[in-house]
Amino acid sequence: MLRIIILALIAFTAFYGQGYGQETIHNVYGRTFLSLNGPWNYIMDPYQMGYLDYRQKPFDQSKSGKGGFYDNLTDVDKSMKVEYDFTYAPALEVPGDWNSQEEKLSFYEGTLWYKRDFVISPKNNKRYLLYFGAVNYECHVYLNGKKLGVHKGGFTPFQFDVSGKLNDGNNFVVLMVDNTRKKDEIPTINTDWWNYGGITRDVMLVETPPVYIEDYKVQLSKDNKEFIEGFIQMKGNHKPEHVVLEIPELGIKSSFTTDNRGRATFRFRTRKVDYWSPEHPKLYDVTITSGSDKVHDKIGFRTIRTVNKDILLNGESVFLKGISIHDENPILGGRLRSEGDMRMMLNWAKELGCNYIRLAHYTHNETILRLADEIGLLVWAEIPVYWTISWTNPHTYANAENQLAVGIDRDKNRASIIIWSVGNETPVTEERNIFMGRLVDKAKSLDDTRLVAAALEVEREGYTIKVEDPLGDKLDLASFNEYGGWYWSAPKELPKYSFDIRFNKPVVISEFGAGALAGFHGDEDTVWSEEHQELVYINQIKMLEKMDALRGMTPWILVDFKSPRRQHPVYQNFWNRKGLISNTGKKKKAFYVLQDYYKTKTMGKTN
Missing domain, CATH: 3.20.20.80 (Glycosidases)
Structure with missing residues (x-):
């Protein structure tokens, strides 16, 4: 039995690997973005009436893909029977949990729908990412009535590439959020903290160039603190890209060329670093530049062992x-x-x-x-x-x-x-x-x-x-x-x-x-x-x-x-x-x- 468990774990993780979750852009707060924080209309839906038909089949898996609350039907013809309307629904502040904002939701565990309108004129030469800092626990995300995907996990960020899916002008995002505790989830049913449901962290529509700096790591070497090492990861194509790493206070300006995966790794000696510590939390300005993108960060250097x-x-x-x-x-x-x-x-x-x-x-x-x-x-x-x-x-x-x-x-x-x-x-x-x-x-x-x-x-x-x-x-x-x-x-x-x-x-x-x-x-x-x-x-x-x-x-x-x-x-x-x-x-x-x-x-x- 134990051997079967081990093989199942190995097989499953080998299949999913790091792709089990969704990649997210690094240092999101250092990017150009439209904040979608603020009031979101909500509908409490304990029976998931906005997601399942009477035979418990998801509307978004039907041939038409229509019928759910994510359609956001408003101002309908008087002959139509519609049993919801976000326009007249109350609002919750985002970021924030629903339990602490509305007394009737204090102990609520179940499904709740969120809707937010926004206006944007998307640029042809830009890419757009809809980014969520955290939503507890399982959420289904829809843009202008079309499903973007599903995410599980109440405390980790996730995003969807919505390039080419935005209207020029009025848009709306709808989320179905379910914070129901379940035995096989992380965390499991039994905890000793409040199960705060909702969109609990920032929501942003991030704008990037078509080819952008997706990720990077800039840290001291584990084995030799005279060296800085890490990587830069580009997103958007697999052609070689010229990238530059700068840490002006350390006199560093180094150039690299990405490989066919859009990645450049580096390791180089640096002059004496002023090490970060609680008594002296020194942070260095770090800039990474590509042909079309630039990212700034503040990074401290220290070792721990x-x-x-x-x-x-x-x-x-x-x-x-x-x-x-x-x-x-x-x-x-x-x-x-x-x-x-x-x-x-x-x-x-x-x-x-x-x-x-x-x-x-x-x-x-x-x-x-x-x-x-x-x-x-x-x-x-x-x-x-x-x-x-x-x-x-x-x-x-x-x-x-x-x-x-x-x-x-x-x-x-x-x-x-x-x-x-x-x-x-x-x-x-x-x-x-x-x-x-x-x-x-x-x-x-x-x-x-x-x-x-x-x-x-x-x-x-x-x-x-x-x-x-x-x-x-x-x-x-x-x-x-x-x-x-x-x-x-x-x-x-x-x-x-x-x-x-x-x-x-x-x-x-x-x-x-x-x-x-x-x-x-x-x-x-x-x-x-x-x-x-x-x-x-x-x-x-x-x-x-x-x-x-x-x-x-x-x-x-x-x-x-x-x-x-x-x-x-x-x-x-x-x-x-x-x-x-x-x-x-x-x-x-x-x-x-x-x-x-x-x-x-x-x-x-x-x-």
Whole structure:
């Protein structure tokens, strides 16, 4: 049986490869584009009446291809029976989830249609790409009543080439979006965060030349930081193309010629680089020019590697003073929608004393990665392989691998990202080990300049905490979640515990924590009080400091966040209260415990 599973995975991934997902243009914010953000009319459609006929057959697969909401029928003849009209439908703001914008949609999981009108006069000598930053979860996309395609995955970007499909003047886009949780998807049915549905990130109509710079990578060499290496990928033809890479501050201006695949690779020595770090987040202006296209970016150069139990950033030992973060604005509600939302979260992390954040449990907005580059925060980036996945389903694996590949592709030039994580708290079985092991191999094959990790689980035997997950053999870190003082043991018992870690690797605690309702006070034994959470943090630090391999942590979590699993009507009310900051922005007592620890923490013990 196991051999069959392995062969199925190999065969399926060999067939789909990187083509399982859709290619997207790199550095979309550096392009010319028409923003389609703003109000979109919507229709809630729990029975998918706008997509399926009464025999459950899709309208867009019929001979005429007509009959669905995507036809966007308006001002019809009085003799026609039409049971929808976007013109009179309410509107939702895009980017944004539907759950936080309309009370009746708060818990809604199902199908919802979006429609947006726009005006454009397309140019004959330009190519046009309809780009979506993220739509949760499955969406069918239509332009002027014609289907462009389908995308799955709630946190990764995708696009459609709409060159030659645009009207000169009025146009409309319609999306059918379905955020229903399903067993074989990524993530699966059971999670501990809100399933925010909708068009949650930017929508753009991107304009490019017919032959354009589709992708590029400009990074320090893994093995020798005196060299810059990477590639430039052209799109639009397979003829040799002259391309130029410039980094003026480093005195670099190098020319290359693309091959018959439109690709040019390079590796060249550079003068001394001012390395990027949290203390000094230096970014260089980088320009790539072709015969018809030009792209600007800001890129930092740094190295990251491990040696035995040390993490070396630019060759120097570093301790990762971190915190975990969800893509959610607790004050306004819903997904982070603007740069202001994201700066608020990152500024709180900096105030806490962090040089590092874990962006859990899925691919976050591209903008927050660029902000982390700018202000100096190291990043653990993760995909939503969470808890118990359909380990033996080859389609599920292909979905996970695609989300991993798209995230790595989008953010490969971000200096802030030092860790790709392939999952969180996945239970150990042989099938899971194969699934997760293949993801680790994939991540390393796509990017050998960063570390690969996963948030593992622990086992306890008396006062010994054991870390022996076999997946750890393939990872660069001994990284794991442990909830001593909350889900097991009492806070006062924590200093008695010791760790038995089978890996000679740096230890990074990916989660620990405890819940507290901000403003609720009691003695330290009173669960849900700020004092109880404070005691958990005090004694967690005492316990963790005994590990000589401890090189970082991201306690759970910066801010309270919404979760349908958290139902206590007094203390939770559908909020996970493990945040160090409340959903109103109030800092809890544990915030200051961790802040004080980070102020004095060095590579050795606390000063």
